[in-house]
Amino acid sequence: MRTAEATVRSDARDLDGVAPEWMHPLLRRLRTLGDIPADELSDLVANLTGRMRYPAGDQPLAEPGRERPLFILKGWAASERRLPDGRRQIMRLLVPGDLIGPAAGVGARGLPIVALTPLETVSAAAAVEMALKRPDGGVRRALARSAWRDEQLILDQVRRTGRLGGAERLADLLVELRDRLAQTGLGDRRRFPLPLTQEVLADTLGLSVVHVSRLKAELKSEGLVEWRGGLVTLPDPERLATLACRTARDA
Amino acid sequence: MRTAEATVRSDARDLDGVAPEWMHPLLRRLRTLGDIPADELSDLVANLTGRMRYPAGDQPLAEPGRERPLFILKGWAASERRLPDGRRQIMRLLVPGDLIGPAAGVGARGLPIVALTPLETVSAAAAVEMALKRPDGGVRRALARSAWRDEQLILDQVRRTGRLGGAERLADLLVELRDRLAQTGLGDRRRFPLPLTQEVLADTLGLSVVHVSRLKAELKSEGLVEWRGGLVTLPDPERLATLACRTARDA
DNA sequence: CGTCTTATTGACCATCCTCAAGCGACGTGG
DNA sequence: CCACGTCGCTTGAGGATGGTCAATAAGACG
Numbered sequence: 001m002r003t004a005e006a007t008v009r010s011d012a013r014d015l016d017g018v019a020p021e022w023m024h025p026l027l028r029r030l031r032t033l034g035d036i037p038a039d040e041l042s043d044l045v046a047n048l049t050g051r052m053r054y055p056a057g058d059q060p061l062a063e064p065g066r067e068r069p070l071f072i073l074k075g076w077a078a079s080e081r082r083l084p085d086g087r088r089q090i091m092r093l094l095v096p097g098d099l100i101g102p103a104a105g106v107g108a109r110g111l112p113i114v115a116l117t118p119l120e121t122v123s124a125a126a127a128v129e130m131a132l133k134r135p136d137g138g139v140r141r142a143l144a145r146s147a148w149r150d151e152q153l154i155l156d157q158v159r160r161t162g163r164l165g166g167a168e169r170l171a172d173l174l175v176e177l178r179d180r181l182a183q184t185g186l187g188d189r190r191r192f193p194l195p196l197t198q199e200v201l202a203d204t205l206g207l208s209v210v211h212v213s214r215l216k217a218e219l220k221s222e223g224l225v226e227w228r229g230g231l232v233t234l235p236d237p238e239r240l241a242t243l244a245c246r247t248a249r250d251a
Numbered sequence: 252m253r254t255a256e257a258t259v260r261s262d263a264r265d266l267d268g269v270a271p272e273w274m275h276p277l278l279r280r281l282r283t284l285g286d287i288p289a290d291e292l293s294d295l296v297a298n299l300t301g302r303m304r305y306p307a308g309d310q311p312l313a314e315p316g317r318e319r320p321l322f323i324l325k326g327w328a329a330s331e332r333r334l335p336d337g338r339r340q341i342m343r344l345l346v347p348g349d350l351i352g353p354a355a356g357v358g359a360r361g362l363p364i365v366a367l368t369p370l371e372t373v374s375a376a377a378a379v380e381m382a383l384k385r386p387d388g389g390v391r392r393a394l395a396r397s398a399w400r401d402e403q404l405i406l407d408q409v410r411r412t413g414r415l416g417g418a419e420r421l422a423d424l425l426v427e428l429r430d431r432l433a434q435t436g437l438g439d440r441r442r443f444p445l446p447l448t449q450e451v452l453a454d455t456l457g458l459s460v461v462h463v464s465r466l467k468a469e470l471k472s473e474g475l476v477e478w479r480g481g482l483v484t485l486p487d488p489e490r491l492a493t494l495a496c497r498t499a500r501d502a
Numbered sequence: 503c504g505t506c507t508t509a510t511t512g513a514c515c516a517t518c519c520t521c522a523a524g525c526g527a528c529g530t531g532g
Numbered sequence: 533c534c535a536c537g538t539c540g541c542t543t544g545a546g547g548a549t550g551g552t553c554a555a556t557a558a559g560a561c562g
Binding site: 458461 | 517518
């Protein structure tokens with residue numbers, strides 16, 4: 001036990017030192033998902049190519065090269081669907097480390113993807129290839145778990161919009177985002193960045209912008225969140241998770 | 252062209268005569284999805300075994316043999332999720348021809364499945380095996396398309412609960428169910444069976460029972476649906492599809 | 503320092519929920 | 533056969549939640 005743990009931690013340190021900094025959130029996320037052995041991981045690091053940048057508002061997957069899967073390195077995106085009258089429903093928010101495109105899970109393929117902030121991506125082709133070549137490898141495991149998690153996220157979204165009230169919805173989304181960002185090292189149990197406008201939050205939660213503003217004020221006044229300048233703090237994760245109708249262990 | 256069409260139709264007639272009646276909805280659905288060649292189809296017919304019955308309220312996939320995928324032959328089911336306080340959100344309604352269990356799409360695996368009416372199922376193991384053995388066969392194609400459709404259905408569910416109002420939600424669900432049932436031959440463009448209580452509809456749409464009752468009355472009074480004894484008629488599919496914020500071709 | 507976007511606030515209205523009562527179909531037991 | 537539940541559906545009344553509109557404030561950015 002002690003040796004295994006020590007090995008993993010040393011791998012982690014090594015790679016964080018060796019891999020360029022722009023890979024860190026992605027690598028951290030993949031390791032969290034798949035327990036990828038060191039040789040596979042360095043293989044992946046060597047083959048991560050095809051970096052791209054998109055300005056906010058762009059649609060990375062509406063391009064000619066649409067068929068190729070991408071990892072998000074930096075920035076936020078969303079997969080959305082529009083009604084004829086202009087209303088928008090965001091199916092899923094996409095954060096660094098998330099996979100979008102053909103190989104991805106529900107809600108991140110087959111729908112328009114839009115960059116919510118300036119976005120940096122890298123081709124996921126290398127990872128998909130590795131998964132095919134080694135059906136029992138760590139990368140394969142990571143991608144499979146990623147797809148599984150994507151499904152859960154969509155089901156969570158149905159739960160939110162279908163059966164939760166406004167404050168519950170917002171609380172639930174905050175808890176979800178905290179968890180997802182913590183997996184990439186971009187946040188921890190109590191703090192994370194949230195560079196989204198309230199219009200985006202509203203279209204995710206199925207509420208109006210005005211109401212989201214009021215709900216935010218409500219949560220703040222109850223001491224459940226602090227919200228200064230794109231950075232969210234959760235002073236009492238347990239209480240927030242309870243409000244979101246989650247089980248205690250989601251805190 | 253003419254020969255191909257004639258061949259398909261003759262296959263269909265043959266199998267409807269040869270296959271036992273309980274297979275018809277399932278076979279019709281699989282053929283709709285995958286254009287399965289005659290030899291593959293008769294192969295499948297010969298290997299469809301493991302029929303089971305469940306009373307309404309039972310949880311077919313909460314059993315010890317939980318891992319095995321099933322086709323629904325007859326009756327309706329739902330995959331649901333419950334909140335700590337007892338509220339229920341139905342993620343997806345399951346109709347004859349649908350696949351549930353490990354090989355199935357989003358919303359029909361990893362969640363409790365409950366029989367909404369008396370349910371008849373058959374093991375889907377034979378079909379899954381055939382899909383593995385013939386990666387370019389019709390059964391494989393049918394299962395892949397089925398999984399794709401399942402994803403779309405969950406995304407539709409997010410759209411419904413997130414961005415549609417009450418009447419729109421109900422109209423949208425009716426149009427969806429009509430389409431799905433038409434694929435099994437259990438209904439056509441204007442009529443289909445709907446053996447669900449309004450509580451089930453409410454938990455699917457994210458509304459209260461009382462409100463569903465009122466919405467139903469509203470649609471009836473506008474001449475958009477008739478609703479007698481578990482049988483729904485849509486006198487004006489186009490207008491209903493428009494109300495549901497769907498494109499014209501969904502009518 | 504203007505201009506544009508985003509966030510907040512108030513007032514009013516629509517939607518939807520809850521509670522409660524009543525009704526009808528159906529099944530069960532006397 | 534009828535009395536009596538139970539279950540599902542409907543209806544009314546009143547209240548909570550959330551939406552719309554409009555005005556204002558607060559940032560962001562050139």
